[in-house]
Amino acid sequence: MKPFVPVLVTSAAITVAAAWLWKGAGHPPSGATNVAPPAARETMPLPASVAQPREADKVATPPSTAEGSRSYLLPSRGNAADDFVSRLVQAMEAALGSSDFRDQQRAQTELWPQLIARDRTAALALLGRLPSGSVREDLTRILAREWAVADFAGAIGWAATLVNPSERKIAFQNACLQVGETNPAEAVVAWDSIRTGGIDPVLDEGGDLLLGNLLQGWAEKDFAASLAWARDRPAGERRDQALARVAFVLAKTAPAEAAGLISSQMGEGPSQTEAAISVLHQWALRDLPAATAWVDRFPNGPLAARARNELTGMAQYLQTTPAGK
Numbered sequence: 023m024k025p026f027v028p029v030l031v032t033s034a035a036i037t038v039a040a041a042w043l044w045k046g047a048g049h050p051p052s053g054a055t056n057v058a059p060p061a062a063r064e065t066m067p068l069p070a071s072v073a074q075p076r077e078a079d080k081v082a083t084p085p086s087t088a089e090g091s092r093s094y095l096l097p098s099r100g101n102a103a104d105d106f107v108s109r110l111v112q113a114m115e116a117a118l119g120s121s122d123f124r125d126q127q128r129a130q131t132e133l134w135p136q137l138i139a140r141d142r143t144a145a146l147a148l149l150g151r152l153p154s155g156s157v158r159e160d161l162t163r164i165l166a167r168e169w170a171v172a173d174f175a176g177a178i179g180w181a182a183t184l185v186n187p188s189e190r191k192i193a194f195q196n197a198c199l200q201v202g203e204t205n206p207a208e209a210v211v212a213w214d215s216i217r218t219g220g221i222d223p224v225l226d227e228g229g230d231l232l233l234g235n236l237l238q239g240w241a242e243k244d245f246a247a248s249l250a251w252a253r254d255r256p257a258g259e260r261r262d263q264a265l266a267r268v269a270f271v272l273a274k275t276a277p278a279e280a281a282g283l284i285s286s287q288m289g290e291g292p293s294q295t296e297a298a299i300s301v302l303h304q305w306a307l308r309d310l311p312a313a314t315a316w317v318d319r320f321p322n323g324p325l326a327a328r329a330r331n332e333l334t335g336m337a338q339y340l341q342t343t344p345a346g347k
Contacts, residue, residue, distance in 0.1 A: 107141045111148055118157060130160055138168045146180075154186060162189045166196040174201050178212060195232060206240035207247060230260065234267045241271035253287065262288045266297035270304075277305030281316055295325055302329055306336040 110133060117129035137145045145165060152158045162184075169177035174197065181193035194216055202209035213233055241248040249268050255261035265288050273280035280301045288294040305313035314333055320326035 104141065107137070107144050110137045110140065111144055114148060118152070126157070130164060134161055134164055135168060138165055142169070154189075159189060159192055162192050163196045166193040167200040170197040170200040174208065174212070178216070198232070198236065202236045202239055206236050206243060207251075210236045210240055210248075210251065230263055234263060237264055238267045238271055241268045245271060249283075257289070259291060259293060262291060262293035262297075266293050266300070269297050270300050273301040273304035277301055277308060278312065278316075281305065295328075298325065299328065299332055302332055303336065306333060306340075310337060310340060 114129050114133045114137060117125040117133060120126060134145070137148070149158060149161055149165065152161070166177055166181060169180065177197040178194070181190055181197060184190040184193055194213075198209045198213045198216075201212070210233065213236060217233070237248060237252065240251075245268070248271075249265075252261065252264035252268050255264055265283065269280045269283045269288075272283060281298075284294055284297040284301060288297060302313055302317065305316070310333070313336075317326065317329040317333060320329060
Protein backbone atom coordinates (compact mmCIF):
# COMPACT_ATOMS: atom_id res chain seq x y z
CA MET A 23 0.00 0.00 0.00
CA LYS A 24 1.46 3.31 -0.96
CA PRO A 25 0.82 6.42 1.15
CA PHE A 26 -0.92 9.15 -0.78
CA VAL A 27 1.59 11.10 -1.77
CA PRO A 28 4.43 21.93 -27.63
CA VAL A 29 3.41 24.12 -29.39
CA LEU A 30 5.97 26.86 -28.79
CA VAL A 31 5.09 30.49 -28.83
CA THR A 32 7.57 33.32 -29.20
CA SER A 33 9.81 34.13 -26.29
CA ALA A 34 8.44 37.64 -26.05
CA ALA A 35 4.85 36.42 -25.90
CA ILE A 36 5.67 33.86 -23.23
CA THR A 37 7.52 36.44 -21.14
CA VAL A 38 4.59 38.86 -21.26
CA ALA A 39 2.20 36.06 -20.33
CA ALA A 40 4.37 34.97 -17.42
CA ALA A 41 4.60 38.49 -16.06
CA TRP A 42 0.85 39.07 -16.42
CA LEU A 43 0.03 35.82 -14.65
CA TRP A 44 2.48 36.41 -11.87
CA LYS A 45 1.34 39.93 -11.14
CA GLY A 46 -2.39 39.56 -11.43
CA ALA A 47 -3.81 36.13 -11.97
CA GLY A 48 -1.95 33.74 -9.71
CA HIS A 49 -3.00 34.67 -6.22
CA PRO A 50 -5.44 32.61 -4.22
CA PRO A 51 -8.84 34.24 -3.61
CA SER A 52 -9.59 35.12 -0.04
CA GLY A 53 -11.93 33.07 2.08
CA ALA A 54 -12.80 29.42 1.77
CA THR A 55 -15.52 28.07 -0.47
CA ASN A 56 -16.89 24.63 0.25
CA VAL A 57 -17.71 22.99 -3.05
CA ALA A 58 -20.19 20.15 -2.76
CA PRO A 59 -18.94 16.88 -4.26
CA PRO A 60 -20.88 15.34 -7.12
CA ALA A 61 -23.43 12.65 -6.40
CA ALA A 62 -21.60 9.46 -5.56
CA ARG A 63 -22.59 5.89 -6.16
CA GLU A 64 -20.60 4.92 -3.09
CA THR A 65 -19.98 7.51 -0.41
CA MET A 66 -17.82 7.26 2.65
CA PRO A 67 -19.58 7.99 5.94
CA LEU A 68 -18.69 11.23 7.62
CA PRO A 69 -17.74 10.91 11.30
CA ALA A 70 -20.21 12.91 13.37
CA SER A 71 -17.43 14.69 15.21
CA VAL A 72 -16.16 16.26 12.02
CA ALA A 73 -19.38 16.87 10.11
CA GLN A 74 -18.46 20.47 9.47
CA PRO A 75 -15.13 22.12 8.66
CA ARG A 76 -13.31 23.42 11.69
CA GLU A 77 -13.55 27.14 12.35
CA ALA A 78 -9.75 27.23 12.44
CA ASP A 79 -9.74 26.10 8.82
CA LYS A 80 -12.05 28.86 7.63
CA VAL A 81 -9.34 31.39 7.06
CA ALA A 82 -8.36 33.71 4.31
CA THR A 83 -5.59 32.57 2.04
CA PRO A 84 -2.22 34.30 2.31
CA PRO A 85 -1.81 37.85 1.04
CA SER A 86 -0.51 38.51 -2.45
CA THR A 87 2.85 36.91 -3.02
CA ALA A 88 3.97 39.53 -5.51
CA GLU A 89 4.10 42.67 -3.41
CA GLY A 90 5.68 45.58 -5.15
CA SER A 91 6.85 45.68 -8.71
CA ARG A 92 9.33 42.97 -9.58
CA SER A 93 11.26 43.20 -12.82
CA TYR A 94 11.33 40.45 -15.41
CA LEU A 95 14.21 42.04 -17.31
CA LEU A 96 17.57 40.35 -17.24
CA PRO A 97 20.13 42.11 -15.04
CA SER A 98 22.62 44.43 -16.70
CA ARG A 99 26.06 43.03 -17.52
CA GLY A 100 27.83 45.48 -15.26
CA ASN A 101 31.58 45.83 -15.71
CA ALA A 102 32.43 43.83 -18.85
CA ALA A 103 36.12 44.16 -18.06
CA ASP A 104 35.83 42.39 -14.74
CA ASP A 105 38.90 40.19 -14.78
CA PHE A 106 37.54 37.82 -12.17
CA VAL A 107 34.44 37.17 -14.24
CA SER A 108 36.54 36.63 -17.34
CA ARG A 109 38.71 34.12 -15.55
CA LEU A 110 35.64 32.36 -14.17
CA VAL A 111 34.18 32.02 -17.65
CA GLN A 112 37.46 30.69 -19.02
CA ALA A 113 37.76 28.23 -16.16
CA MET A 114 34.18 27.09 -16.70
CA GLU A 115 34.72 26.51 -20.42
CA ALA A 116 37.95 24.61 -19.77
CA ALA A 117 36.40 22.44 -17.05
CA LEU A 118 33.29 21.64 -19.10
CA GLY A 119 35.48 20.67 -22.05
CA SER A 120 37.67 18.42 -19.96
CA SER A 121 37.52 14.66 -20.30
CA ASP A 122 37.99 14.36 -16.54
CA PHE A 123 34.63 13.95 -14.79
CA ARG A 124 36.02 15.67 -11.70
CA ASP A 125 36.65 18.84 -13.69
CA GLN A 126 33.09 18.80 -14.98
CA GLN A 127 31.76 18.34 -11.46
CA ARG A 128 33.86 21.23 -10.20
CA ALA A 129 32.48 23.40 -12.99
CA GLN A 130 28.93 22.74 -11.84
CA THR A 131 29.35 22.73 -8.08
CA GLU A 132 32.00 25.42 -7.56
CA LEU A 133 32.60 27.62 -10.59
CA TRP A 134 29.04 27.92 -11.92
CA PRO A 135 27.48 29.18 -8.66
CA GLN A 136 30.28 31.75 -8.36
CA LEU A 137 29.70 33.01 -11.88
CA ILE A 138 25.94 33.24 -11.31
CA ALA A 139 26.46 35.24 -8.14
CA ARG A 140 29.07 37.56 -9.65
CA ASP A 141 27.60 38.22 -13.11
CA ARG A 142 24.35 36.55 -14.08
CA THR A 143 24.42 38.00 -17.59
CA ALA A 144 27.85 36.45 -18.21
CA ALA A 145 26.44 33.16 -16.96
CA LEU A 146 23.50 33.42 -19.35
CA ALA A 147 25.86 34.17 -22.23
CA LEU A 148 27.98 31.12 -21.41
CA LEU A 149 24.89 28.95 -21.10
CA GLY A 150 23.70 30.10 -24.51
CA ARG A 151 26.97 29.03 -26.13
CA LEU A 152 26.70 25.46 -24.91
CA PRO A 153 25.11 22.76 -27.06
CA SER A 154 21.78 21.29 -25.99
CA GLY A 155 22.08 18.25 -23.79
CA SER A 156 22.45 17.03 -20.25
CA VAL A 157 25.23 19.45 -19.31
CA ARG A 158 23.23 22.51 -20.31
CA GLU A 159 20.17 21.09 -18.56
CA ASP A 160 22.17 20.60 -15.37
CA LEU A 161 23.47 24.16 -15.51
CA THR A 162 19.94 25.42 -16.21
CA ARG A 163 18.71 23.60 -13.12
CA ILE A 164 21.37 25.19 -10.93
CA LEU A 165 20.83 28.64 -12.43
CA ALA A 166 17.08 28.45 -11.83
CA ARG A 167 17.59 27.60 -8.18
CA GLU A 168 20.28 30.19 -7.55
CA TRP A 169 18.26 32.88 -9.33
CA ALA A 170 15.08 31.99 -7.45
CA VAL A 171 16.81 32.55 -4.13
CA ALA A 172 17.68 36.11 -5.10
CA ASP A 173 14.67 36.98 -7.28
CA PHE A 174 11.90 34.42 -7.72
CA ALA A 175 9.84 36.52 -10.11
CA GLY A 176 12.92 37.21 -12.21
CA ALA A 177 13.74 33.50 -12.38
CA ILE A 178 10.19 32.72 -13.53
CA GLY A 179 10.37 35.45 -16.16
CA TRP A 180 13.67 34.06 -17.47
CA ALA A 181 12.32 30.52 -17.55
CA ALA A 182 9.47 31.66 -19.77
CA THR A 183 11.93 32.89 -22.41
CA LEU A 184 13.66 29.54 -22.88
CA VAL A 185 12.93 28.06 -26.29
CA ASN A 186 13.91 24.48 -25.51
CA PRO A 187 10.83 22.81 -23.91
CA SER A 188 12.86 20.53 -21.66
CA GLU A 189 15.04 23.36 -20.38
CA ARG A 190 12.01 25.60 -19.91
CA LYS A 191 10.31 22.97 -17.79
CA ILE A 192 13.47 22.36 -15.77
CA ALA A 193 13.83 26.07 -15.06
CA PHE A 194 10.19 26.53 -14.00
CA GLN A 195 10.20 23.45 -11.80
CA ASN A 196 13.48 24.12 -10.05
CA ALA A 197 12.70 27.77 -9.39
CA CYS A 198 9.47 26.70 -7.69
CA LEU A 199 11.12 23.83 -5.83
CA GLN A 200 13.79 26.15 -4.49
CA VAL A 201 11.32 28.70 -3.19
CA GLY A 202 9.13 25.90 -1.90
CA GLU A 203 11.80 25.02 0.64
CA THR A 204 11.27 28.28 2.50
CA ASN A 205 7.97 29.65 1.17
CA PRO A 206 5.80 26.80 -0.12
CA ALA A 207 2.72 29.04 -0.31
CA GLU A 208 4.42 31.30 -2.85
CA ALA A 209 5.71 28.30 -4.80
CA VAL A 210 2.25 26.68 -4.94
CA VAL A 211 0.60 29.84 -6.21
CA ALA A 212 3.33 30.40 -8.79
CA TRP A 213 3.34 26.86 -10.17
CA ASP A 214 -0.47 26.73 -10.29
CA SER A 215 -0.55 30.04 -12.16
CA ILE A 216 2.08 28.94 -14.66
CA ARG A 217 0.28 25.68 -15.42
CA THR A 218 -3.30 26.93 -15.51
CA GLY A 219 -2.53 30.17 -17.34
CA GLY A 220 -2.03 28.48 -20.69
CA ILE A 221 1.62 29.45 -21.00
CA ASP A 222 3.05 26.05 -21.76
CA PRO A 223 1.25 22.71 -22.24
CA VAL A 224 4.50 20.79 -21.71
CA LEU A 225 4.34 21.68 -18.02
CA ASP A 226 1.25 19.51 -17.56
CA GLU A 227 3.39 16.37 -17.66
CA GLY A 228 4.16 15.65 -14.03
CA GLY A 229 2.74 19.02 -13.01
CA ASP A 230 0.16 17.65 -10.60
CA LEU A 231 2.81 15.64 -8.77
CA LEU A 232 5.00 18.71 -8.30
CA LEU A 233 2.03 20.79 -7.17
CA GLY A 234 1.06 18.07 -4.71
CA ASN A 235 4.54 17.94 -3.23
CA LEU A 236 4.66 21.71 -2.86
CA LEU A 237 1.15 21.78 -1.37
CA GLN A 238 2.03 19.08 1.12
CA GLY A 239 5.00 21.13 2.25
CA TRP A 240 2.70 24.13 2.67
CA ALA A 241 0.22 22.07 4.70
CA GLU A 242 2.97 20.99 7.03
CA LYS A 243 3.86 24.64 7.68
CA ASP A 244 0.38 26.20 7.64
CA PHE A 245 -2.42 23.68 7.43
CA ALA A 246 -5.34 26.11 7.61
CA ALA A 247 -4.07 28.34 4.79
CA SER A 248 -3.24 25.40 2.52
CA LEU A 249 -6.68 23.88 3.11
CA ALA A 250 -8.37 27.17 2.30
CA TRP A 251 -6.40 27.38 -0.97
CA ALA A 252 -7.26 23.80 -1.92
CA ARG A 253 -10.94 24.32 -1.21
CA ASP A 254 -11.01 27.36 -3.46
CA ARG A 255 -9.83 25.41 -6.53
CA PRO A 256 -12.43 24.87 -9.28
CA ALA A 257 -14.40 21.67 -8.71
CA GLY A 258 -12.83 18.67 -10.40
CA GLU A 259 -10.08 16.09 -10.21
CA ARG A 260 -7.28 18.62 -9.62
CA ARG A 261 -9.14 20.13 -6.68
CA ASP A 262 -9.64 16.67 -5.24
CA GLN A 263 -5.94 15.88 -5.67
CA ALA A 264 -5.07 19.05 -3.78
CA LEU A 265 -7.49 18.20 -0.96
CA ALA A 266 -6.06 14.69 -0.79
CA ARG A 267 -2.57 16.05 -0.16
CA VAL A 268 -3.83 18.30 2.60
CA ALA A 269 -5.85 15.47 4.12
CA PHE A 270 -2.75 13.26 4.17
CA VAL A 271 -0.93 15.80 6.32
CA LEU A 272 -3.93 16.17 8.64
CA ALA A 273 -4.24 12.38 9.02
CA LYS A 274 -0.85 12.23 10.71
CA THR A 275 -2.24 14.01 13.77
CA ALA A 276 -6.04 13.98 13.40
CA PRO A 277 -7.16 11.06 11.22
CA ALA A 278 -10.84 11.34 12.15
CA GLU A 279 -10.89 14.93 10.94
CA ALA A 280 -9.02 13.93 7.79
CA ALA A 281 -11.67 11.27 7.15
CA GLY A 282 -14.34 13.92 7.50
CA LEU A 283 -12.51 16.21 5.11
CA ILE A 284 -12.27 13.69 2.28
CA SER A 285 -15.85 12.51 2.87
CA SER A 286 -17.40 15.96 2.78
CA GLN A 287 -15.16 17.91 0.45
CA MET A 288 -14.01 15.47 -2.24
CA GLY A 289 -16.01 14.00 -5.09
CA GLU A 290 -16.13 10.28 -5.81
CA GLY A 291 -13.22 9.13 -7.93
CA PRO A 292 -9.64 7.87 -7.85
CA SER A 293 -8.35 10.77 -5.76
CA GLN A 294 -10.96 10.25 -3.05
CA THR A 295 -10.32 6.50 -2.99
CA GLU A 296 -6.56 6.92 -2.64
CA ALA A 297 -7.07 9.62 -0.02
CA ALA A 298 -9.35 7.34 1.99
CA ILE A 299 -6.83 4.50 1.97
CA SER A 300 -4.05 6.91 2.92
CA VAL A 301 -6.04 8.31 5.84
CA LEU A 302 -7.07 4.80 6.90
CA HIS A 303 -3.43 3.73 7.02
CA GLN A 304 -2.50 6.65 9.26
CA TRP A 305 -5.57 6.11 11.44
CA ALA A 306 -4.94 2.38 11.89
CA LEU A 307 -1.41 3.08 13.08
CA ARG A 308 -2.78 5.35 15.80
CA ASP A 309 -6.10 3.70 16.68
CA LEU A 310 -6.95 0.45 14.90
CA PRO A 311 -10.38 -0.02 16.55
CA ALA A 312 -11.51 3.49 15.55
CA ALA A 313 -10.26 3.00 12.01
CA THR A 314 -12.08 -0.33 11.84
CA ALA A 315 -15.31 1.27 13.06
CA TRP A 316 -15.07 3.83 10.26
CA VAL A 317 -14.62 1.16 7.61
CA ASP A 318 -17.48 -0.89 9.05
CA ARG A 319 -19.80 1.95 8.07
CA PHE A 320 -18.72 1.87 4.42
CA PRO A 321 -21.35 0.61 1.97
CA ASN A 322 -20.41 -2.64 0.27
CA GLY A 323 -18.32 -2.11 -2.83
CA PRO A 324 -14.75 -1.97 -4.13
CA LEU A 325 -13.72 0.75 -1.69
CA ALA A 326 -15.02 -1.14 1.34
CA ALA A 327 -13.30 -4.32 0.18
CA ARG A 328 -10.00 -2.57 -0.36
CA ALA A 329 -10.28 -0.81 3.01
CA ARG A 330 -10.89 -4.11 4.82
CA ASN A 331 -7.85 -5.63 3.13
CA GLU A 332 -5.83 -2.65 4.29
CA LEU A 333 -7.04 -3.16 7.85
CA THR A 334 -6.13 -6.83 7.74
CA GLY A 335 -2.63 -6.00 6.64
CA MET A 336 -2.28 -3.29 9.26
CA ALA A 337 -3.48 -5.63 12.01
CA GLN A 338 -0.87 -8.22 11.02
CA TYR A 339 1.81 -5.56 10.88
CA LEU A 340 0.95 -4.23 14.33
CA GLN A 341 0.96 -7.75 15.81
CA THR A 342 4.48 -8.42 14.54
CA THR A 343 5.92 -5.00 15.30
CA PRO A 344 7.21 -4.34 18.82
CA ALA A 345 5.45 -1.50 20.60
CA GLY A 346 7.04 1.84 19.99
CA LYS A 347 8.88 0.73 16.85
